[in-house]
Each structure stands twice: as structure tokens, then as C-alpha cells.
Amino acid sequence: MEYKVKIDSFEGPLDLLLHLIQQLEIDIYDIPAAEITNQYLAYVNTMQQLELDVASEYLVMAATLIAMKSRSLLPDHSSEEDDYIEEEDPRDELARRLIEYKKYKEAAGRLHELEEERTKLYSRPPADQLFSSNAEGPLNVSIFDMLGAFQKMTRRKKLAVPPKATVRREELSVEKRMNVLKEKLAASKEPIRFDDLFDSSERNELVVSFLAILELMKQNEIIVSQKGNFADLYVTVGGNET
Structure with missing residues (x-):
């Protein structure tokens, strides 16, 4: 027996990551790859167990986090090679995306508040x-x-x-x-x-x-x-x- 449900309130993997960062009180500029990956995968696994309609973008982010976690577990050889070219920490790119997303989300939240204030001037039912x-x-x-x-x-x-x-x-x-x-x-x-x-x-x-x-x-x-x-x-x- 299957139970398929699509939840429109899933705003995407960045929204889930922001939720985890706030809940775990993690520094957005110093994301612990192992911990955040494990927590994220636990949520995605729960969605799949519930047979919710998990968008492919959640799975893409899961793969990105797993790669980031694997990279963090590898030994650091940067000091052993003179010609070593330092690569950008993938956490930096993720932090930039999260900060940008957070700005848009806060702006959207403020616009929603203004919209709610505006609707009080009219006698119409609130949106579902x-x-x-x-x-x-x-x-x-x-x-x-x-x-x-x-x-x-x-x-x-x-x-x-x-x-x-x-x-x-x-x-x-x-x-x-x-x-x-x-x-x-x-x-x-x-x-x-x-x-x-x-x-x-x-x-x-x-x-x-x-x-x-x-x-x-x-x-x-x-x-x-x-x-x-x-x-x-x-x-x-x-x-x-x-």
C-alpha cells in the first residue's frame, strides 16, 4: 500500500540546510561537513520513508554534501607539496549560497507581512x-x-x-x-x-x-x-x- 503526498511547503534544500544550521546553532561560515551531512540525510531519509514527493534538487544537494564530507575526511597534503595549488573550500561556496538565500527569504517574509497588513483593509478571506x-x-x-x-x-x-x-x-x-x-x-x-x-x-x-x-x-x-x-x-x- 502506497501513500503519495506532495507538500508544497518544501522550499528546497537550502531551506532545509538553513533550518538545520539554526537548530544546531552552527556558524554558517564554518559548517561542519560531517554533522550537517548526517542531519540532512536523516531528514531526506525520513521524507522517503514517508513517501513524500522529494524533489530531485534535494538529492543533488545530498550528493554535494556527501562529496564535501568525504573531502573533509581526506588527509591534508597542502604542506607537503611546494607546487600545491589550494582549491576553494566547497563550504565557502555553500555558505555564500545560504547567505544569499537567507537574504531573499527574509525579504520575502517582510513582503508577506506587508501583504498581510494590506489585506486587513479588505473584507476577503486569508489565503490558504x-x-x-x-x-x-x-x-x-x-x-x-x-x-x-x-x-x-x-x-x-x-x-x-x-x-x-x-x-x-x-x-x-x-x-x-x-x-x-x-x-x-x-x-x-x-x-x-x-x-x-x-x-x-x-x-x-x-x-x-x-x-x-x-x-x-x-x-x-x-x-x-x-x-x-x-x-x-x-x-x-x-x-x-x-
């Missing part, structure tokens, strides 16, 4: 967004935060590298799971921890639950909030339910 910024927590939860939370949850369930899946005859429906999750959230007086929304340890059921949560966020029917970096995610009914 995958992840609403109406959560009460101090941090906005991104798709990468969701993937990171899913990684941690599967590791706790010892499913980070799942065994061969057993074929099951029972049909798993994202729509049905959405209804179950909405009922569970509506019945709770307190926000529910993200991990507690996953009742099963079966990989297929975990994937369906995760996709159901993403779809509910897309429809603005739930709010996912986080108190700080690396903190647990909490889910409440919101948006259309209010």
Missing part, C-alpha cells in the same frame, strides 16, 4: 496556507520541525530504520484517521503532545497518522505549537474549529 502562524507559542512550526518530531518519535518506537514491512489486508485511510484525530483533540481540554497522537507501532499506521496531521494543518483545523527549539510539539484544535 499549509502551516498557519496563528499558534500561541513563540515559535512557528515548520514542515522540518514536523519531520524532526516524527524522527524522534520513530526512534523512541525503535522504528528509525524499520524492518521489512508485513503486508496487511486492512485498508488504512488518511481521511478516517483525520476524523479520529479531530475527535480525540476535541475531547481533550488540554493540548495533546505530538507523540501521543500515534497509538500504533506499525510503520504504515504511523505514516498515515503523520499524513493526517499534515492534512489537518493544511486545512487549518489544528494548531501545532512549540515552546522552544528541541521542545516537544503540542497539538490543539484550532482554525476552522473555533
Whole structure:
């Protein structure tokens, strides 16, 4: 059984790298090749396990990072050869791309804020967004935060590298799971921890639950909030339910 979903909020590999750099508090001018490569590959692997539509540009960046990591592990012979020509550190080029991307992203964010201010002058509904910024927590939860939370949850369930899946005859429906999750959230007086929304340890059921949560966020029917970096995610009914 396959579950194919295309997530429009993936803004590209540079967006993922910026997320990792900010989360790990890494100096953008001194990127540790091994650590950032391992983290990046873990996210891409999670996307593939969830059978999300991973664009080829993510895989191209993965190959670039692997090459960069391999180069960093090679011994330095620059001092042994008089005629050695120093090559540019590939991390410098990556840092330049990230800085340029960050500038455009911040400018786009500012333009979006101005657009939202402008729309308040008219009586029209807000544009549909995958992840609403109406959560009460101090941090906005991104798709990468969701993937990171899913990684941690599967590791706790010892499913980070799942065994061969057993074929099951029972049909798993994202729509049905959405209804179950909405009922569970509506019945709770307190926000529910993200991990507690996953009742099963079966990989297929975990994937369906995760996709159901993403779809509910897309429809603005739930709010996912986080108190700080690396903190647990909490889910409440919101948006259309209010």
C-alpha cells in the first residue's frame, strides 16, 4: 500500500540546510561537513520513508554534501607539496549560497507581512496556507520541525530504520484517521503532545497518522505549537474549529 503526498511547503534544500544550521546553532561560515551531512540525510531519509514527493534538487544537494564530507575526511597534503595549488573550500561556496538565500527569504517574509497588513483593509478571506502562524507559542512550526518530531518519535518506537514491512489486508485511510484525530483533540481540554497522537507501532499506521496531521494543518483545523527549539510539539484544535 502506497501513500503519495506532495507538500508544497518544501522550499528546497537550502531551506532545509538553513533550518538545520539554526537548530544546531552552527556558524554558517564554518559548517561542519560531517554533522550537517548526517542531519540532512536523516531528514531526506525520513521524507522517503514517508513517501513524500522529494524533489530531485534535494538529492543533488545530498550528493554535494556527501562529496564535501568525504573531502573533509581526506588527509591534508597542502604542506607537503611546494607546487600545491589550494582549491576553494566547497563550504565557502555553500555558505555564500545560504547567505544569499537567507537574504531573499527574509525579504520575502517582510513582503508577506506587508501583504498581510494590506489585506486587513479588505473584507476577503486569508489565503490558504499549509502551516498557519496563528499558534500561541513563540515559535512557528515548520514542515522540518514536523519531520524532526516524527524522527524522534520513530526512534523512541525503535522504528528509525524499520524492518521489512508485513503486508496487511486492512485498508488504512488518511481521511478516517483525520476524523479520529479531530475527535480525540476535541475531547481533550488540554493540548495533546505530538507523540501521543500515534497509538500504533506499525510503520504504515504511523505514516498515515503523520499524513493526517499534515492534512489537518493544511486545512487549518489544528494548531501545532512549540515552546522552544528541541521542545516537544503540542497539538490543539484550532482554525476552522473555533
